Amino acid sequence: xxxxxxxxxxxxxxxxxxxxxxxxxxxxxxxxxxxxxxxxxxxxxxxxxxxxxxxxxxxxxxxxxxxxxxxxxxxxxxxxxxxxxxxxxxxxxxxxxxxxxxxxxxxxxxxxxxxxxxxxxxxxxxxxxxxxxxxxxxxxxxxxxxxxxxxxxxxxxxxxxxxxxxxxxxxxxxxxxxxxxxxxxxxxxxxxxxxxxxxxxxxxxxxxxxxxx
Numbered sequence: 001x002x003x004x005x006x007x008x009x010x011x012x013x014x015x016x017x018x019x020x021x022x023x024x025x026x027x028x029x030x031x032x033x034x035x036x037x038x039x040x041x042x043x044x045x046x047x048x049x050x051x052x053x054x055x056x057x058x059x060x061x062x063x064x065x066x067x068x069x070x071x072x073x074x075x076x077x078x079x080x081x082x083x084x085x086x087x088x089x090x091x092x093x094x095x096x097x098x099x100x101x102x103x104x105x106x107x108x109x110x111x112x113x114x115x116x117x118x119x120x121x122x123x124x125x126x127x128x129x130x131x132x133x134x135x136x137x138x139x140x141x142x143x144x145x146x147x148x149x150x151x152x153x154x155x156x157x158x159x160x161x162x163x164x165x166x167x168x169x170x171x172x173x174x175x176x177x178x179x180x181x182x183x184x185x186x187x188x189x190x191x192x193x194x195x196x197x198x199x200x201x202x203x204x205x206x207x208x209x210x211x212x213x
Contacts, residue, residue, distance in 0.1 A: 003027060003028055003062075003152070003166070004027055004028065004029050004152065004183050004186055005024065005025070005026065005050070005061075005062070005063055005152070005183065005185075005187040006025075006026050006027075006061070006062040007023060007024055007025040007026070007046075007049075007050065007059070007061050008024055008059050008061070008062070009022050009024055009058070009076060009098070010022075010023050010024075010046075010049060010056040010057075010058065010059030010060070010061065011023075011024070011056060011057045011058045011091045012045060012049060012056050012057050012097060012207075013057060014052065014202055015120060017131065019042050019045045020042050020045055020056070020207045021200075021206075021207045021208050022059075022208065023042075023207070023208070023209045024059075024209070025060070025202065025209060026203040027183050028183065029151070029153065029181055029183055030075060030152045030178060030179075030180075030182070030183065030200045031178070031183060031184075031199040031200065032046035032048060032165060032174065032178050032184040032186055032197050032199050033183075033185050033186065033198060033199065033200050033201075033202065034127065034186050034187075034188065034193075034197065034198030034200070034201045034202065034203065035185065035186070035187045035188075035201075035203070035204055035209070036187075036188065036189065036191075036194055036202070036203050036204070036212075037187075037203055037204035037205055041205055042204045042206075042207040042208075043156065043187045043204045043210075043211065044082060044083070044156055044187070046187065046204065047059065047080075047082050047154050047156050048082060048152060048189065048207070050063075050075065050185070051074065051075045051078070051080055051081075051082070051154060052068055052072075052073055052074035052075050052103050052170070053074075055069055057166030062190060063075055063076075063078075063152070064103075070166075074150070075154075076148050076206050077148075077151055077152065078148050078150050078151075078152040078153070078154055079144070079145030079147075079148070079152070079153045079154070079155075080145060080151040080154045081105075081141050081142065081145050081154070081156055081157075081158050082154070082156045083156070084137075084141075085137075085140075087129045087137070087140065088129065089127050089128060089129055089130035089187050090129075091128060091129060092125060092126055092127065092128060092129070093116060093121055093125065093127075093129060093132070093136075093140045093143075094109070094112060094113065094116060094123045094124075094125075094130055096140065096144075097112045097116070097140075097143060097144060097147060098114070100144060100147075101147065101148075102201070103172075105205060106148070111147075112147060115143045115146060115147045116143055118143070118146070119139040119140070119143045119169070119170070119173065120139060120169050121124075121136065121139050121140060121143065122168070131199075133161070134160070135150070135162045135163055135166050137158055137161065138158070138159070138161045138162055138166075139157070139170075142155075142158055142170060142173070145158075147178065148159045150172040150182070151180070151181065151182055151183065152183050152184075152185075153177065153182055153183070153184045153185070154185050154186070155184065155185065155186050155195050156187045156192045157185070157187055157188060157189070158170065158188075159190060159193055165182055167190075167193070170196060171193065171196060174186070174197055175197065182207045186198060200213065201213045
């Protein structure tokens with residue numbers, strides 16, 4: 001199967017407000033897909049539909065050849081950043097990752113330490129997450145999204161709060177993940193991120209998706 005994700009003519013409205021109109025998108029393994037658009041254009045709703053958090057009014061979404069809300073209810077084997085992630089504020093970064101890892105009956109501190117190092121966080125840092133800077137919290141969110149070797153990453157504004165070095169570090173990380181065969185959907189307001197990272201670029205405007213390149 002060539003496409004790992006197929007979004008076919010989905011529509012979504014909330015009461016009288018049409019949020020997504022006839023949105024289609026096909027995504028191949030090992031590619032990065034960039035989606036731009038102003039706040040409120042529908043990007044986040046599209047990502048929530050893809051994850052299974054919101055059900056479209058019509059159309060269908062297939063992931064790895066299976067139909068969402070028919071063959072399964074929530075996307076599987078996917079790392080997700082949508083809005084601010086919920087961490088336990090009083091615990092360290094590594095402890096937060098350990099607790100999330102244990103939800104799936106997994107335990108491998110050495111691997112989690114390596115994941116934190118990949119996002120340039122010190123796993124030995126005892127500082128609780130509530131005292132992390134915005135950029136550190138964003139790095140931890142990215143660590144959470146990739147820590148189970150997910151082959152699909154759905155990232156809504158993943159560079160938020162990062163400084164210049166942090167942005168460079170994460171660009172390098174995302175390109176490496178792409179080279180490993182991950183499929184990445186990436187929403188950003190930053191034209192440089194989109195231009196440097198993405199194989200295909202789309203714009204969301206008034207709930208409609210159009211390809212720019």
